[in-house]
Amino acid sequence: xxxxxxxxxxxxxxxxxxxxxxxxxxxxxxxxxxxxxxxxxxxxxxxxxxxxxxxxxxxxxxxxxxxxxxxxxxxxxxxxxxxxxxxxxxxxxxxxxxxxxxxxxxxxxxxxxxxxxxxxxxxxxxxxxxxxxxxxxxxxxxxxxxxxxxxxxxxxxxxxxxxxxxxxxxxxxxxxxxxxxxxxxxxxxxxxxxxxxxxxxxxxxx
Ligand code: URA
Numbered sequence: 001x002x003x004x005x006x007x008x009x010x011x012x013x014x015x016x017x018x019x020x021x022x023x024x025x026x027x028x029x030x031x032x033x034x035x036x037x038x039x040x041x042x043x044x045x046x047x048x049x050x051x052x053x054x055x056x057x058x059x060x061x062x063x064x065x066x067x068x069x070x071x072x073x074x075x076x077x078x079x080x081x082x083x084x085x086x087x088x089x090x091x092x093x094x095x096x097x098x099x100x101x102x103x104x105x106x107x108x109x110x111x112x113x114x115x116x117x118x119x120x121x122x123x124x125x126x127x128x129x130x131x132x133x134x135x136x137x138x139x140x141x142x143x144x145x146x147x148x149x150x151x152x153x154x155x156x157x158x159x160x161x162x163x164x165x166x167x168x169x170x171x172x173x174x175x176x177x178x179x180x181x182x183x184x185x186x187x188x189x190x191x192x193x194x195x196x197x198x199x200x201x202x203x204x205x206x
Contacts, residue, residue, distance in 0.1 A: 001167050004042070004176045011038045011178045015157060019194045029199045035157065035178070036085035043125055043153050043178055044070075044089060069093040070123040070153075073116070075100055075140060077198035079127035082155070086125060096124075098143075100136045104135070107188040109136040120148040129197045131159035131177060132190050134166030141170055146148060157197070160190045 014035040017040055018028060047199035049064035054095060069092040074083045076099040087095065124144050128137050144152060151172040159177040162184050181190045194200065 001170050003164060004174060005180060006039065006042050006174045006176055006178050007049050007154055008178075009043075012153050014038075015178050017193075018200070019192065021195070023200075025201060031080040032157070032197075032201065033084055036082035036149055037089070039082065039157075039176060039178070040089045041086045043086075043155050047123075048201065050124060058147075066090070066092070068123065070125045071117060071119050071149075072125050072127065073098055073140070073144070074127040075136060076113070077202060081197065081201040082129055082157070098159045100139060101189070102136060102187070104187075106132050107135060109139045111139065114143075116144075116147065118147075119144055121150050124149045124152045125200055126152055126154045128194070129157040130155055130185055130190060131156040131163040131167075131175070133160070133188055136165035137163065138166055141167070143172065145170070145172075158190055159192060160184045161199055 014031045017023060017031045041155050050067050051062050051101045052065040054061055054063040071085065071094050072086050072090065073096045074080050075096060087093065094117050096116040097114065100109045100111050101174050103110050126140055131137060141152060153176060156175065156177040158181050160178050160181055160183060164175065164180065167173060181193055183191050185191050
């Protein structure tokens with residue numbers, strides 16, 4: 001596993017805004033979306049291009065086009081909050097859905113739903129904004145590698161050291177996050193964190 005703490009002042013500013021308990025959901029969604037564009041630029045920096053001719057208004061020239069667009073996998077619900085930016089930057093990519101929630105009593109992942117195209121031999125970008133225990137991420141990564149995904153980039157906004165440590169067993173995995181926070185609390189929330197990312201997007205809870 002390769003770990004990248006995304007060093008960008010604008011990204012850090014946006015995460016600080018997202019942490020504010022009094023930020024209303026409409027603004028939380030807006031900052032999550034803007035931050036996602038920065039993360040999408042970082043996550044796509046190694047994609048392959050091939051030469052392609054293009055006719056400008058003045059002459060024919062050689063440009064480059066992306067090939068082998070990755071499959072994007074937002075983990076429901078929180079992943080939806082950063083999906084749009086990835087789709088905007090990768091308009092030819094397929095989107096797969098995985099619905100997993102954490103059992104609040106045990107923190108164990110509970111699989112509800114999935115709709116995943118053939119990922120065999122393909123690069124996959126998993127969107128999991130809060131990497132907490134790493135339990136959900138581990139379940140998803142094992143599933144996608146079993147489906148023969150060639151390599152996976154897991155994009156998060158805030159990560160706990162415990163979650164990062166749990167993902168170290170995976171090869172062909174790059175984890176990108178903006179902030180590595182201090183710890184998980186007794187209810188498996190990231191501290192200082194920003195609360196429940198899904199609730200902050202779609203409800204008004206923490
Ligand atoms: N999921 C969240 O949304 N927040 C946390 O702090 C941990 C997991």
